[in-house]
Every structure is written in structure tokens, then in C-alpha cells.
Amino acid sequence: MFGPEFFALSGAHAVDSGEGFGCECAICRRAISAPHRFQGRVVWCLYCGLERGLVPPVEVPGGFEFTSGVTREEAASITANATRLDEWAIERDRAHGRLIEI
Numbered sequence: 001m002f003g004p005e006f007f008a009l010s011g012a013h014a015v016d017s018g019e020g021f022g023c024e025c026a027i028c029r030r031a032i033s034a035p036h037r038f039q040g041r042v043v044w045c046l047y048c049g050l051e052r053g054l055v056p057p058v059e060v061p062g063g064f065e066f067t068s069g070v071t072r073e074e075a076a077s078i079t080a081n082a083t084r085l086d087e088w089a090i091e092r093d094r095a096h097g098r099l100i101e102i
């Protein structure tokens with residue numbers, strides 16, 4: 001399978017938040033950080049993912065699941081739902097138990 005399992009924002013977001021570990025982009029060697037479950041996996045920075053068309057260049061309502069970047073599955077899901085991102089975000093938040101029904 002081409003590409004990484006996680007696309008990370010540059011900097012130490014995951015380290016600062018306790019969500020993960022520091023590493024570097026497998027392509028450009030930029031300093032990045034990723035959630036713990038991606039330790040030992042291939043991780044790219046968000047820029048390399050955008051440049052290669054693996055991360056859609058869109059603003060996601062409510063942000064990504066992780067503060068430090070986007071998973072391969074989430075990026076693919078965003079691409080598949082590019083025309084209905086508001087509904088997609090509501091379904092995502094409901095699935096993660098982040099949406100409180102009133």
C-alpha cells in the first residue's frame with residue numbers, strides 16, 4: 001500500500017498534549033509528532049500528503065480525530081465525503097460519542 005498510516009502537523013502537538021511521540025516525516029524529514037498507536041509505522045507530514053494528493057485540501061468541520069494530524073482512513077473518508085462534509089462531521093462525532101443529542 002502506497003503512503004503512510006498517519007499525516008502529521010509539523011511540530012510537537014502530540015508530544016505536548018500527551019497524545020503521542022515525536023518523529024520525522026519519512027519523505028522530507030520535517031520534525032512532526034504522531035499518536036502513540038502509530039509508533040513504528042510510516043508517518044508523513046501533512047504537506048507531503050497534500051502534495052501527493054493523499055490528503056484533501058479542505059477544512060474539516062470540528063477538526064480531525066487527533067489534534068496532531070489525520071489518519072490515512074480519515075483522509076480517505078474525507079475525500080469520499082468532500083461534497084457533504086457537514087453531515088460527515090456530525091456522523092463522525094456521533095460515532096466517537098462526542099455529539100450530545102438534545
Ligand SMILES: [Zn+2]
Pocket residue numbers: 025026027028029030044045046047048
Ligand atoms: Zn514531509
